[in-house]
Amino acid sequence: MSMDTENGTRWLSEEEQRAWRAHLDVSRLLMHQLERDLQPFGLTNNDYEILVNLSESEDHRMRMSDLATATLQSKSRLSHQITRMENAGLVRRENCESDRRGLYAVLTEQGWETMRKVAPHHVASVREHFIDLLGDSDLKALYGSLAPVAQHLRTTRGRV
Amino acid sequence: MSMDTENGTRWLSEEEQRAWRAHLDVSRLLMHQLERDLQPFGLTNNDYEILVNLSESEDHRMRMSDLATATLQSKSRLSHQITRMENAGLVRRENCESDRRGLYAVLTEQGWETMRKVAPHHVASVREHFIDLLGDSDLKALYGSLAPVAQHLRTTRGRV
DNA sequence: CTAAGAAAGTTGAAAACTTAACCAGTATGG
DNA sequence: CCATACTGGTTAAGTTTTCAACTTTCTTAG
Numbered sequence: 487m488s489m490d491t492e493n494g495t496r497w498l499s500e501e502e503q504r505a506w507r508a509h510l511d512v513s514r515l516l517m518h519q520l521e522r523d524l525q526p527f528g529l530t531n532n533d534y535e536i537l538v539n540l541s542e543s544e545d546h547r548m549r550m551s552d553l554a555t556a557t558l559q560s561k562s563r564l565s566h567q568i569t570r571m572e573n574a575g576l577v578r579r580e581n582c583e584s585d586r587r588g589l590y591a592v593l594t595e596q597g598w599e600t601m602r603k604v605a606p607h608h609v610a611s612v613r614e615h616f617i618d619l620l621g622d623s624d625l626k627a628l629y630g631s632l633a634p635v636a637q638h639l640r641t642t643r644g645r646v
Numbered sequence: 647m648s649m650d651t652e653n654g655t656r657w658l659s660e661e662e663q664r665a666w667r668a669h670l671d672v673s674r675l676l677m678h679q680l681e682r683d684l685q686p687f688g689l690t691n692n693d694y695e696i697l698v699n700l701s702e703s704e705d706h707r708m709r710m711s712d713l714a715t716a717t718l719q720s721k722s723r724l725s726h727q728i729t730r731m732e733n734a735g736l737v738r739r740e741n742c743e744s745d746r747r748g749l750y751a752v753l754t755e756q757g758w759e760t761m762r763k764v765a766p767h768h769v770a771s772v773r774e775h776f777i778d779l780l781g782d783s784d785l786k787a788l789y790g791s792l793a794p795v796a797q798h799l800r801t802t803r804g805r806v
Numbered sequence: 807c808t809a810a811g812a813a814a815g816t817t818g819a820a821a822a823c824t825t826a827a828c829c830a831g832t833a834t835g836g
Numbered sequence: 837c838c839a840t841a842c843t844g845g846t847t848a849a850g851t852t853t854t855c856a857a858c859t860t861t862c863t864t865a866g
Contacts (some may be wrong), residue, residue, distance in 0.1 A: 495766040502777050505785040508792035509776070513673035514718055515799035551844060558674055563823060565846060570822090587831045587844045606655040616669070617662050619798055624791040625665040631784040632668035638779055639675035690852095711814060723853060725816055730852085747814040747861045 516615060523611040527604050532557070533571060534608060537593070537601045540577065546593035549582065553591055576600060676775060683771040687764045692717070693731060694768065697753070697761045700737065706753035709742065713751055736760060 498506060521531050529537075539556050540546050548556070554564040568591050571577045576597035582588035593601070620628065658666060681691050689697075699716050700706050708716070714724040728751050731737045736757035742748035753761070780788065 493766065495769060496773065497769060498772070498777065501782075501785055501789070504793075505780070505789045506772060506777060508789050508796055509673075511796040512792045512799065513669075513677075515796060515803065517673075518718065519799055519802065549844085554845095558678065560824070561845060562825080562847085566822070569846095582844095585832075585844080589845070606653065609655060609657060612658070612666060613656065615799060615802070616795060617658065617666060619795050620665070620791055622661075624787070625661055627784070627787045628791060629661070629665045629668050631780055631788060632672045633664075635776060635779050636668055636671040636675060639672065639679055639775060642679065642775070643675065692852095709814085720854075721815060722817085722855075726852075729816095742814095745814080745862075747859095749815070 512616075519615050520608070520611055524604070524608065527600070527607070528574075529600075529604060532559075532567060533576070534604065536567065536571065536591075537576065537597060537604075540591060540593040541598070541601050546598065547580070547590040550589050550591060571597075672776075679775050680768070680771055684764070684768065687760070687767070688734075689760075689764060692719075692727060693736070694764065696727065696731065696751070697736065697757060697764075700751060700753040701758070701761050706758065707740070707750040710749050710751060731757075 517531065524531060524534055535557050536553065539553060540548055550564060550568070551561065553568075554561050557564065559567070568577060568579065572579065575594060577591050578594055580590045580592050582590055617625070677691065684691060684694055695717050696713065699713060700708055710724060710728070711721065714721050717724065719727070728737060728739065732739065735754060737751050738754055740750045740752050742750055777785070
């Protein structure tokens with residue numbers, strides 16, 4: 487066990503520091519940029535993510551809980567969010583046969599149209615500000631490094 | 647110029663998709679986790695980031711504007727934020743000699759103490775959930791890939 | 807020198823988010 | 837069965853964030 491100071495803290499080395507900051511900076515700047523690129527369409531990142539999830543789901547619908555965990559939001563937040571999107575005509579709530587407590591969030595026709603219209607711009611944005619700046623080997627390495635981290639975080643979630 | 651569909655959109659390949667999702671997932675899950683680990687100390691990520699910036703600055707002080715851009719927040723948001731931290735005793739405002747419009751946010755003694763107390767836990771958290779999950783070569787590669795992206799985003803910021 | 811515009815910050819109201827309490831329906835264990 | 841606990845989801849109250857308007861000071865073109 488290595489330690490750098492008398493109190494036992496293992497501070498980050500130069501190299502670690504640089505990698506960490508790079509990840510942090512990209513993560514934040516990128517979110518900002520994507521948000522800005524969605525703005526002209528009247529969508530937030532959050533809206534878009536929900537549209538994506540519903541679009542990719544069977545029957546364009548998802549149980550509220552599942553959607554909440556998929557998008558990493560609290561039930562409460564999602565509930566508000568869906569209410570707003572419902573008012574905007576992008577989704578509607580539909581209740582669930584098999585479990586009468588449950589609700590589905592369902593993509594409306596308009597929501598689907600919106601998705602089809604916006605997605606190309608979004609993917610262009612992702613390319614311009616991320617993917618196309620990385621080489622093939624970068625992408626492979628990135629995935630190789632980050633997938634385990636994501637896995638770790640997913641399983642850690644909720645514990646301690 | 648490659649295109650995959652009739653409307654000219656270059657969708658992401660499998661590999662691109664995976665890398666992008668991995669980055670996205672890590673970025674969001676990690677922020678959540680760090681936030682949670684700061685919670686016992688009564689700090690948010692935002693609070694902590696401001697403390698870091700001030701701690702690393704000459705005289706433990708920074709102009710509001712500079713702090714706002716450094717932390718990627720609007721002036722308004724920072725103003726509210728600093729007010730809260732001022733009420734919490736972590737920072738104080740001090741006005742600037744050379745430009746009478748300007749203000750400094752200054753770390754208080756208590757703010758500095760807090761920083762000293764919390765930093766070791768935070769770095770441990772960063773290690774546990776990110777750095778220590780990556781090998782030396784991962785770190786190098788990560789930095790090599792992401793630093794240019796960060797650079798691109800920093801210069802792009804504000805344009806278009 | 808001065809009027810017009812830009813920059814630094816603040817403010818207050820509206821929108822979004824969090825937290826905790828809550829209701830209704832479902833599972834379960836005695 | 838039926839009391840108890842759990843799940844899915846909403847709601848209310850409090851906090852944070854955004855948005856637009858505003859004040860004060862600085863800069864600069866004329």
